[in-house]
Amino acid sequence: MADLSVNVCGVDFKNPIIPASGVFGYGREYEELFPLNKLGGIATKGTTLHRRTGNIAPRIAETPAGMLNSVGLQNPGIDHFIETELPYLLTKDTVILANIAGSTPEECAEVAAKLEDTDVHMIELNISCPNVKQGGAAFGTDCTMAAEVTRRVREATSKKLVVKLSPNVTSITEIAKSVEAAGADAVSLINTLLGMRIDINTGRPILHNNVGGLSGPAVFPVAVRMVWQVANAVGIPVIGMGGVSSGRDAIELMMAGASAVQVGAAIFTDPFAPVRIVEEMNEFLDSKGIASVRDIIGTVKPW
């Protein structure tokens, strides 16, 4: 049994696997299938200051080796999260990353401030949601805006702050450096890649929002590349995600430089994916005689 524990900017995780924000709700639905304490952490559904109804359906489309989504940040609002969902999650013996979003830097800071008096372990600031008209990706595609929203949230919280980055940019390393300079404790990447499908029988986009975020195995090589570039560009830890569906994928992303790994769309194919991936990582490390998963972080030997 290899040591699977990792530490991300001072927060201890029993293993590196975290269901990504948006696929796991607030955990209740998956607890029917497995105990949540098997997870390294949980990134909760993106939560905003006020309740959001989200986008009109269809919100989901299949793609080759992946899927598109445009849920549009449907959530019950931060007060409901703090009163109802967070106390439940905090009993589960796993690291809770509260994923937050907002339309303005002020709104993001207000949401973060509301979490200040809770026992949540980390805040994951989403500056990269492709499915909302205001805020979201608009913050994540501009260095000045990304730094501004990070700074505002930094001022509002003493919690460990992870900033989730968009891949829909010319240079993700520049954005990463901007948020690092603005006070982020870690970055997580990649959010979904903007995509589109059209029903050729009707001539209509499949998603009612026309466009949506691409995830699943199709994006995995993009994630590996971006994690590698960002890990080499910043001094803060990187939480990697994007198309991870096996223990081997998770190992690969950690070799690229990720200190922990989030699992998204894979959970739709296999609801036990996060638990299975932990087991597969352990098997791989044992087969190679590697004592600790920490020993593989960033060990890729580039040509």
Added chain:
Amino acid sequence: MKYTQGQFIIRAKEAIARNIYSFTIACPEVAAVTVPGQFVHIRANGFTLRRPISICGIDPEAGTLRIVFEIRGQGTEEIARLNKGDLIDMLAPLGHGFTVDSSFRKVVLVGGGIGTPPMLPLAAAYGEKATVISGFRNASAVILQDDFRATGAETVLCTDDGSAGIHGFVTQPLKELAVEGGIDAVYACGPMPMLKGIAAICAENGIYCEISLEERMACGIGACLGCACRTKRNDEEYFAHVCKDGPVFRAEEMIW
């Protein structure tokens, strides 16, 4: 247990109409807790998303579920390649089913096309109290009529082109029954325009009505919020989720 995920043996496979297949699946622990109106979420090899399929038969004694599905695209085509003896990967049973009320004396079940299979467990629950109105494109698409008759239910068949049964839509015989009166509930599954028409007839005649919806889904259990549908809750618009809040909704909840 609310739901589980696993690999289950296909005990029987039958092609019951063009591109429509029936699987009988051995899953005793699932069959023991399934109620009419629920669905299963099936993994299609090589695809990221599972496919939600309604449940057409529940046999807790035999420990089996029956599903009847149509090949709609590549995912369902892949599932249809499975054979008797193969394992099928299911997350089940899912969703909120139909209300079965033993005090009801007369109910009408309405199925349109591939919306007819989920009506069969309901017909089995109500037996002779049920009238089943089924609508299909044409005679070659007709399914499950013998199965419905075997439950003791009365059957009314409609086809769009008149090649079998009544020439016309299911709403015509429903309207006649509604006007006759004495119906405690109408249950329906099928295309949205059909459901909307049925809901209108029920509203006009003051009949309780439940409908079963379908939507593109990802998780199937209420976590990802992908399968939204517009409903009213406490007079406020609310995007409910077909997988967890549904697939069965009270018709009066819907915003069409």
